[in-house]
Amino acid sequence: MASVSSQPQFRYTQPPSKVLHLRNLPWECTEEELIELGKPFGKVVNTKCNVGANRNQAFIEFADLNQAIAMISYYASSSEPAQVRGKTVYLQYSNRQEIVNNKTSADVAGNVLLVTIEGADARLVSIDVLHLVFSAFGFVHKITTFEKTAGFQALVQFSDSETASAAKNALDGRSIPRYLLPEHLGPCTLRITFSAHTDLSVKFQSHRSRDYTNPYLPVASSAIDGSGQFSMGFDGRKVEPESNVLLASIENMQYAVTLDVLHMVFSAFGPIQKIAMFDKNGGVQALIQYPDVQTAVVAKEALEGHCIYDGGFCKLHISYSRHTDLSIKVNNDRSRDYTSPVLSSQPSVLGQQPVPIPGPSTHQFEGAQYAPPSDQQVMHQPSAGWATSAAAAGAPPPPPQSMPMQQHNHPYMPPGTMPPQSVPGMMPMQTQTGLPQSAAMPPYSH
DNA sequence: AGCACA
Secondary structure (H helix, E strand, O other), X not given: OOOOOOOOOOHHHOOOOOEEEEEOOOOOOOHHHHHHHHHHHOOEEEEEEEEOOXXXXXEEEEOOHHHHHHHHHHHHHOOOXXXXXXXXXXEEEOOOOOOOOOOOOOOOOOOEEEEEEEOOOHHHOOHHHHHHHXXXXXXXXXXXXXXXXXXXXXEEEOOOHHHXXXXXXXXXXXXXXXXXXXXXXXXXXXXXXXXXXXXXXXXXXXXOXXXXXXXXXXXXXXXXXXXXXXXXXXXXXXXXXXXXXXXXEEEOOOOOOOHHHHHHHHHHHXXXXXXXXXXXXXXXXXXXXXXXXHHHHHHHHHXXXXXEEOOOEEEEEEEEOOOOOOOOOOOOOOEEEOOOHHHHHOOOOOOOOOOOOOOOOHHHHOHHHHOOOOOHHHHHOOXXXXXXXXXXXXOOOOOOOOXXXXXXXXXXXXXXXXXXXXXXXXXXXXXXXXXXXXXOXXXXXX
8 A cells, every 4th residue: 555644744744724723822712813813814714713622722714725825824934923812823734624513502502402400309300490490581482301311401492592592691500499499309400501403392291391382282191181171280280271360369368468469479470460359268369460371371380389478478379360351440459450551540549559568689599599509508597488388387477578579580580681571570670669679688698 | 832523
């Protein structure tokens, strides 16, 4: 055989290629900087940066071989070396003829996130919890879950890559808050990359996949209950037809729950159109109307079983109403139409709207929220809202209305990054109530 | 300062 030296001994005699190999680049050199460097010599059609163990190498590919030759020739005889950010960059022809795979799918932003849930109990995280977590950033279209060698993973589909990016930036590396998980679960950390998928295929609503854009998608046959109208949920609960109107019943109502309290609690998830309260079976119930089903679904999932006040008081039980549009005849202390300027301009029985209620304020969900370590102590504090009655059972009962469920800030949402469409009506609540921020008792502090 | 990775 003739000696075909595929591995040339002398790399400085590399034959020309339209791909150039760059080294000694500054840390985290960007594609833009590489293009700037090559642009005077021709058209840069592809780049790859952060190559090598030190991530200080890169490749740039020209449209034409002559352009690459021009760049090498120029710097071979130039008194000024090629530089990026003032750092000398060494150039040579690459031993390859084209850049392959410039970007991995994990680098290019898409509307679908690949979420790996880490932790011993990762696979016990329900799809509903994931939905709740990711819904903070926008409407979640679909979720599929699966187990691979990488562990328990989920694909979460948003409308667009901007929303997905916001969720990724906020949640990557963070842990799901303990209070969203069954008590015995260990920490569950989210690792998030972009998926190459753009539209997930969900055939059934099942314990491993959901399509929130299609509430009428058939439930997986394995989960169907014979009773007809209601099919069994994936976790054994009954599934009702979703509705934009929620029926909330209040259990253990030690303290008065006013219409305004309900408004504050439920408006965390979106604008409220109407509320009607009434007595039934010796307890108080309320119908809460949102403009759309999705908002109601998120509110129901977030609030079901939680207590408005710490200590297990005023526990909410929420189901979907068969109503779609409530008929509010008059605004009073039991019913209100927030969409009607005529009605709402009438003097309220309460004489104030809404009732300012002191309570924990907005810092609960900032940064530390998702910090993986040491949130065990959270459950031992008399925490603001979201405590399940069981979790809060040991806490001393607060005075009435001292601890309304926090509703000013949405879970998981770093302040300032909130997409306005995700929880409309939430920000105004902060100003309406005028709560002093300093009154906050962030249960997640430290 | 010396050639990448799904």
